[in-house]
Each structure stands twice: as structure tokens, then as C-alpha cells.
Amino acid sequence: MPRTQRNDNFIDKSFTVMADIILKILPTNKKAKEAFVYYRDGMSAQADGEYAEALDNYNEALELEEDPNDRSYILYNMGLIFASNGEHDKAIEHYEQALESNPRLPQALNNIAVIYHYQGEQAKAAGDADGAEGYYDKAAEYWLRAIRMAPNNYLEAQNWLKTTGRSNIDIYF
Structure with missing residues (x-):
């Protein structure tokens, strides 16, 4: 079951409903919308401390996302996970990639x-x-x-x- 369907609390459900509405009305292509879904699921998993799941979602989002600014935030969040896990070299690498996309x-x-x-x-x-x-x-x-x-x-x-x-x-x- 996708993470967006597992949210148990009111705030998470409200955010998911709002994000889904925005996704439907945004004038973007299907690939960008799909990247956002993976990014949103990654943020949710990261907030829950599910770092492996978050990284999987962020990697999927990176495969789909073309906008440099959006890519920078995906890479930045990946850096946060690596830093919190004590993987400092990987964290720095991801922060540097984020800065390449968004100085x-x-x-x-x-x-x-x-x-x-x-x-x-x-x-x-x-x-x-x-x-x-x-x-x-x-x-x-x-x-x-x-x-x-x-x-x-x-x-x-x-x-x-x-x-x-x-x-x-x-x-x-």
C-alpha cells in the first residue's frame, strides 16, 4: 500500500488530500506529477524515521524530476538522511549536488x-x-x-x- 494511503493522523491525511488536489490541477506533465508523489512519500517516510523507504522514494523522484530547483531539494533531503546516519561523505556529496542544481x-x-x-x-x-x-x-x-x-x-x-x-x-x- 502506498504511503499516501497509510497516513493515520488528521494532519497527514489533510496534507495528502490537499497535495492530491494540487497535483490534479497543476498544469504540469505526468512525469513531474509522478516525481512529486515520490518526493511527497519520501518526505513522509523521512518524517517517520523510515530512512531506507525515504531514500527509495527520493531516488525514484530523482529519476523522474527534471526541474533543477526541485532536484536540489530532493538531493538536500537525501543529504539530511545520510548526515543523520553518520555517512558524512555521502551527505556532503548530496549537498554539493543540490548546490550544483540550485546554488x-x-x-x-x-x-x-x-x-x-x-x-x-x-x-x-x-x-x-x-x-x-x-x-x-x-x-x-x-x-x-x-x-x-x-x-x-x-x-x-x-x-x-x-x-x-x-x-x-x-x-x-
Whole structure:
């Protein structure tokens, strides 16, 4: 049974009904509508913690979706799953692909920076100061790009950049 027919709560059912109505009236081709159904099912599975099912749906959506902006969000959500599973290299790969499709996705830049910062913390804890600095520099690079796009976001990152001396420009607020 498709995930859209299994939703048990009122909000999920309401969302599904609204999404189905929108799908019927949207002036798009059948392939795009089918991609959206897989994407919607992927989001639902992801919200339920069913990551394997979500990835299957996202992969199906990617096969069908042609719009670069829509593809970027599919890839971004896949990156979220890989990051939450500790598969940092796969997460970064998917975030980078999302940015190739949509360069205006500061949340992908932020998430890459978070991963590099985490890896820097891990290297530091293991006694690899040089490795840690390399990861921190990468994190700074991505956070600066994200902050340039969304100057009112990522306040903790902005503070970290200033206190570590990795930012000498005032692009904040």
C-alpha cells in the first residue's frame, strides 16, 4: 500500500488530500506529477524515521524530476538522511549536488559546514591539531558562503567565525 494511503493522523491525511488536489490541477506533465508523489512519500517516510523507504522514494523522484530547483531539494533531503546516519561523505556529496542544481541553497552550505566542524572536533579530540584546523577552515569557507546568502541566519556560526578569527568582514545582520 502506498504511503499516501497509510497516513493515520488528521494532519497527514489533510496534507495528502490537499497535495492530491494540487497535483490534479497543476498544469504540469505526468512525469513531474509522478516525481512529486515520490518526493511527497519520501518526505513522509523521512518524517517517520523510515530512512531506507525515504531514500527509495527520493531516488525514484530523482529519476523522474527534471526541474533543477526541485532536484536540489530532493538531493538536500537525501543529504539530511545520510548526515543523520553518520555517512558524512555521502551527505556532503548530496549537498554539493543540490548546490550544483540550485546554488542559492544556504541550508546546504550550512549543513556541509556543520559536518566539517564536527570532523574538526573529532580530529582535535584525537590529537590531530593540523587536521582539525583543516576541517575548521573548510567549515568557515562554507559558513561564510551561507551567511553571505542569508545574513540574518546562522548566528552561532557567525559568532564562531568572529571568535576564531576566521572572519574579518562584517556581513552580519
